Amino acid sequence: MTGWRRFSLLRPVTGRAIRVLCSAVAGATLVTGCGILPGAAGGGGDPVTVMTWAPIGTNATNMAGMPAMAKAYARWVNASGGINGHELRVLTCNERNDGGAAADCARRAAKENAVAVVGSYSQHGREFMAPLEAASIPFLGGYGITEEEFNSFLSYPVNGGQATLMAGNGRQLSRDCDGTALVRPDTISGDDLPDLIGSGLAKGRRAPAADLRAAEDATDYTRVAERARERAGDGGCVTAVLGERTETFFDSYRRLPEDARDIRISSVLGSVGQSLINRTGGKDGPFEGAYLTGWYPVASDPAWQPMRKVIDTYAFGDDAIDPADPGVQTTWIAYTALRAVIESIDDDEITAGKLVNALDHGVSVDTGGLTPRLRWRYEDMLGVPGFPRIVNADVTFQVVREGRLVAQRRGFVNVSGTLG
Incomplete structure (x- = not known):
């Protein structure tokens, strides 16, 4: 700003x-x-x-x-x-x-x-x-x-739009994620997401994300959650972009049997927001430490x-x-x-x-x-x-700390070079 x-x-x-x-x-x-x-x-x-x-x-x-x-x-x-x-x-x-x-x-x-x-x-x-x-x-x-x-x-x-969010999410994850698994809707609008997040990951010299399709209106995502955790691997990230069903996916994800792998979760604003973080336990919930990419400044x-x-x-x-x-x-x-x-x-x-x-x-x-x-x-x-x-290619990087969405870094990140 x-x-x-x-x-x-x-x-x-x-x-x-x-x-x-x-x-x-x-x-x-x-x-x-x-x-x-x-x-x-x-x-x-x-x-x-x-x-x-x-x-x-x-x-x-x-x-x-x-x-x-x-x-x-x-x-x-x-x-x-x-x-x-x-x-x-x-x-x-x-x-x-x-x-x-x-x-x-x-x-x-x-x-x-x-x-x-x-x-x-x-x-x-x-x-x-x-x-x-x-x-x-x-x-x-x-x-x-x-x-x-x-x-x-x-x-x-x-x-x-989704283009800058996903390219930005790839940029945000490329710093800390050895591997990334993307869970996205099995729809026409979802078909563009793997390439977009891949363009951001490539800027950090990371491999393309594993592309895991999921039904947009499912009530349980246990099987795709298992696959996502496997594909992300130790030191990797699982990012899910399923709109309102993102909550359902991460509910299935957190119910998986515990293992020793260190995997960070991520999403974009619109699929995860402060109200969802609050509903799922705040700082004691599954989103503590999660990376989120948005278009605009944090709500505070x-x-x-x-x-x-x-x-x-x-x-x-x-x-x-x-x-x-x-x-x-x-x-x-x-x-x-x-x-x-x-x-x-x-x-x-x-x-x-x-x-x-x-x-x-x-x-x-x-x-x-x-x-x-x-x-x-x-x-x-x-x-x-x-x-x-596109006339506005700016995004913001946010993170959940102590149950609150806060800026991971100040100001905007322009991803026009990533898209181009």
């Missing part, structure tokens, strides 16, 4: 915003529609409608905190007069970890005249990007789990205070929002970017085309130290094969 000027995202209400808010309070009637979050803003410009989607209530990875964070963000900005006087209306959609449902969410965004899809999660990039491209709707700040998020001309990522970093204040004030105790969850954090950063883009457009009407034009022509986003300054011009993109639209 050295060299990046932090500023409070909780900015004072401008004179224009006060006039807009007073006008809204005096004469507005708020109507609640199905799936639409009404705001208190109004007046100065036309309302801006966006969508956030994520899987909720499924047997695989769930990300209910992302749409919940989007709603809290909208309540916050609308309580202060909106964004440049534009009321922010948030549509939410459950993509159910299903390609057809993801496509339906994208088509609904087009039907309801959303100008962007913001801070969302889906493993079905091919299915949702095609309808968005047909409707010319930008996809801003996706979670970063699909290749389409890094090659579609209408995608504007805020992190480096002061740069997250503006987000935490919004959650405390406007989430109304929504248990779905965990401020340490990288999905929630990504949604916060994505909406921070949306706000900056809208503020750069001097027009009472905000359209998808105007957002795309601003993004393509150099609007710059300061996230207060949570990422490097973000910009999506052609020259800002990394341009690596498979992930050409």
Whole structure:
């Protein structure tokens, strides 16, 4: 974070915003529609409608905190007069970890005249990007789990996705692990992970990781845990990236009969987080000493205070929002970017085309130290094969000490050279 000027995202209400808010309070009637979050803003410009989607209530990875964070963000900005006087209306959609449902969410965004899809999660990039491209709707700040998020001309990522996490995880493990076993989902999105972690391991002159596929929705991983421990060997590491089922895997792993081998465990933020560490015993649990790779600073970093204040004030105790969850954090950063883009457009009407034009022509986003300054011009993109639209290749190295996730090293690690 050295060299990046932090500023409070909780900015004072401008004179224009006060006039807009007073006008809204005096004469507005708020109507609640199905799936639409009404705001208190109004007046100065036309309302801006966006969508956030994520899987909720499924047997695989769930990300209910992302749409919940989007709603809290909208309540916050609308309580202060909106964004440049534009009321922010948030549509939410459950993509159910299903390609057809993801496509339906994208088509609904087009039907309801959303100008962007913001801070969302889906493993079905091919299915949702095609309808968005047909409707010319930008996809801003996706979670970063699909290749389409890094090659579609209408995608504007805020992190480096699974590519940077896995390359970074390889870099992090290469220092201390004689051998590495990777346990990953037996899915299309999981097929890229061995090569990515291998690129990071190679930087430390380590052998490629043993690739162990596992069912994404299994309830027991004893057999693959046995194989992982065997392939890692004494002085090695076992890293598992299975989303919500990572907890299930490591539960199976810790139940294996004890042996004399010294093996460290590892994962990436999103598969393991502070809440999971707490649930499994903290400093006395299986994750003590584990290495974790993330996109952003540790959850205790002061740069997250503006987000935490919004959650405390406007989430109304929504248990779905965990401020340490990288999905929630990504949604916060994505909406921070949306706000900056809208503020750069001097027009009472905000359209998808105007957002795309601003993004393509150099609007710059300061996230207060949570990422490097973000910009999506052609020259800002990394341009690596498979992930050409990455503009942020920074990751963080974290470790569990005394039951708490802390920084293993200060600041960010740029893995652009590893990917390239």
